[in-house]
Amino acid sequence: MYAVFIDFRAAFDKASRSAIFRIVESMGVGWKLRRLLKGILQEDEVVVFNGIRELDPLTQTTGVAQGDCLSSLLFVLLLAELPREIAKEVRSVQVLLYADDLVIYGERRIAVQMAVNALEKFCQGKGLHINEEKTVAMKFRGGGRLSKCDKMWVKGVEIPFENEVTYLGIKLRSCGSYEGHIRERVRKAKVAIARVRKPQMLGMGTALRVFGLCIAPVVSYGIPVIWEKLNEKHLAALESVKASFLKRSLGVAAGTKNRVVYSLVGTGSFIEDVRTMFKLELTHSATLYLQSFQEKIRGVESEGVLGQTLAMTTRRWREPGRPGRSLVIRVSVHGLHGEFCWGKGCFVAGEGCRCRYCGGECRQYHLWDCPAQEGVQFRRSVTRAQNECVVKGIYDM
Numbered sequence: 320m321y322a323v324f325i326d327f328r329a330a331f332d333k334a335s336r337s338a339i340f341r342i343v344e345s346m347g348v349g350w351k352l353r354r355l356l357k358g359i360l361q362e363d364e365v366v367v368f369n370g371i372r373e374l375d376p377l378t379q380t381t382g383v384a385q386g387d388c389l390s391s392l393l394f395v396l397l398l399a400e401l402p403r404e405i406a407k408e409v410r411s412v413q414v415l416l417y418a419d420d421l422v423i424y425g426e427r428r429i430a431v432q433m434a435v436n437a438l439e440k441f442c443q444g445k446g447l448h449i450n451e452e453k454t455v456a457m458k459f460r461g462g463g464r465l466s467k468c469d470k471m472w473v474k475g476v477e478i479p480f481e482n483e484v485t486y487l488g489i490k491l492r493s494c495g496s497y498e499g500h501i502r503e504r505v506r507k508a509k510v511a512i513a514r515v516r517k518p519q520m521l522g523m524g525t526a527l528r529v530f531g532l533c534i535a536p537v538v539s540y541g542i543p544v545i546w547e548k549l550n551e552k553h554l555a556a557l558e559s560v561k562a563s564f565l566k567r568s569l570g571v572a573a574g575t576k577n578r579v580v581y582s583l584v585g586t587g588s589f590i591e592d593v594r595t596m597f598k599l600e601l602t603h604s605a606t607l608y609l610q611s612f613q614e615k616i617r618g619v620e621s622e623g624v625l626g627q628t629l630a631m632t633t634r635r636w637r638e639p640g641r642p643g644r645s646l647v648i649r650v651s652v653h654g655l656h657g658e659f660c661w662g663k664g665c666f667v668a669g670e671g672c673r674c675r676y677c678g679g680e681c682r683q684y685h686l687w688d689c690p691a692q693e694g695v696q697f698r699r700s701v702t703r704a705q706n707e708c709v710v711k712g713i714y715d716m
Contacts, residue, residue, distance in 0.1 A: 320460075321431045322424035324484055325438065326453035330419040332382040334394055335446030336360045337381075340397045359389070378574045381646040383445055391418050391630060397445050402436065408437040417487055432471050441475060451476040457484050457493055489541040497545045508538035508560045518568040522639035523584050534564055535592070543597045554590050554608045559591035570645025571652060574666065578615040579652055584637075588612045637710045643704030650701050654684035658697065 355412060362385070363621045364376040383390040395418065402414045405423070410426035415712070423438070425431045442449060456471050456478045471478045482493045490500035511534050516527060537565040539559045542549075562577040565584055581587075591609060594601065604680045636644050649655060653666045661674045675692035686697055 320424060320426055321456065321458055321471075322422055322484075323431060323435055323456045323485060325423065325435075325473075327419050327421075327447045328450040330447060331385050331390060331394060333446045333448060334381065334383055334384075334397055335444070336381060336447045336448055339393050339396060342399070372589050385405045394418060397447065401441055401536050405434045405437045409433045412674065420487055422486060428471065429471065433711040436537050437611070449473055451478075451640075455479055455484055457481055457491065459495060462494060479692075484569050484682045487541075488546060495548075497500055497548055497553065500541060500545065501549075501556050504538045505556055509563060510682050511537050512560070512564050512567060517566075518564070519645060520570060520640055520642075523568070525639060526565070527584070527586060528563050529670060530561060531592075532556065534560065535589070535596075539596070539626040542593055543599060546599050547602055548599075551604070551608045551611075554604060558589050558608075561586075566681060571648055575652055577635040578619050582616055582619040583648065583652075583664075584611060590716075599673045633660055641708045643707035646704040647708045650686065650704075653682075654686050655697065656681070656683055656685070659685050659689060659694075 340353070343356060348356075363381050364378050366376045367374045373521070375686065385392050395416070398416055398421070401416070401421075405414055407410065408431045410428060410429045412423055414434070415422045415424075421438075423431055424436045425434070440682060451474050458465060458469055458480060465480055469480060471662050483499055484491050488704065490497070490503055492499055515529060515533065518529070521529065538557055539553075542557075543548040547598045558577075562580060563573070565586070566573060566575055569580060569712065572581065588609060590605060590612075593599070594605060599605075635641070649654075656668055656672075657664065657666045659674050659676065660668070662672060663677045665672065667686075668681060672681040673679070674685055674689055674691070676696075677689050678691040679685075679689075682688075686694065688694075689697075
């Protein structure tokens with residue numbers, strides 16, 4: 320499959336107003352509406368101030384105003400007849416249009432080239448100019464190199480073939496994989512997460528609503544289009560965004576198990592949320608992923624990692640303004656094992672773990688048994704955190 324992604328140079332600024340008027344008139348639009356449209360698109364003068372003085376006024380006779388909701392419709396009118404004009408030249412190609420984002424594709428390279436040539440003729444007299452510097456082509460294939468004859472031209476300039484192109488915000492790869500799109504969505508979602516200020520002070524209900532309003536739309540963009548092509552690895556990458564946000568809201572380490580975080584907050588899988596939101600069919604990959612997710616959540620209770628602090632026996636730590644929540648949760652999840660164990664970065668107790676303070680065996684929750692002075696100080700800090708989290712909440716009445 321060959322595809323050419325067309326870029327127009329200053330499309331909205333150079334669109335021919337006279338061509339728009341002719342198209343509107345040919346559609347049978349009433350004279351009152353035509354007169355109103357001519358009033359909107361009448362000649363106007365633009366004055367540029369260069370910081371020192373105003374330059375001579377320039378008369379503007381072309382283009383439609385960018386940002387105006389009417390402009391997109393008027394621009395679409397310019398290209399509305401393009402699919403029909405191309406079909407007159409060649410019928411074996413398809414045309415996708417979204418405002419000035421245009422792609423022409425087909426299985427035969429010669430047919431696609433003929434369609435591009437027809438586009439060049441169509442643009443004449445409409446004020447549209449193809450930007451040959453940004454127009455690219457792609458050959459969708461299972462693998463291998465391009466053929467020597469895989470060459471295309473626009474306006475006499477050879478179009479470069481790319482292996483990855485972004486169209487309407489979705490990254491397309493020549494091999495048909497959407498891994499690049501998933502990776503880009505995850506990256507942008509994590510940028511959005513970093514912009515949320517002090518999520519640790521939010522109540523968990525509010526944190527989930529913030530995620531749904533500010534983060535979920537970023538990471539789920541385009542997912543309904545590629546849903547059936549996603550595998551378990553892709554779904555896990557999307558799920559990691561919600562887990563990252565919850566960890567930041569709880570104030571726990573990034574290495575904390577996702578299953579523990581979901582169990583603490585009492586929320587479901589993001590993949591299931593997306594499927595419900597967009598009313599998507601349950602694919603084979605989604606079924607396997609959700610089954611694995613539920614098994615991990617059920618395994619949290621058998622692991623015995625929760626309920627190790629007094630604060631965890633209530634739900635008040637989920638409320639907003641609990642400054643001691645982070646420490647209480649970390650103690651509940653892994654008992655601050657990394658603070659006591661000699662092993663660098665060791666958060667899960669195992670054979671041979673020794674306490675760096677008392678020298679004794681360092682179990683997962685050695686915090687509660689350490690006789691050293693440092694252990695006593697940690698226990699006092701945890702007690703104060705519990706009081707802040709359960710008793711002295713900022714918003715307590």
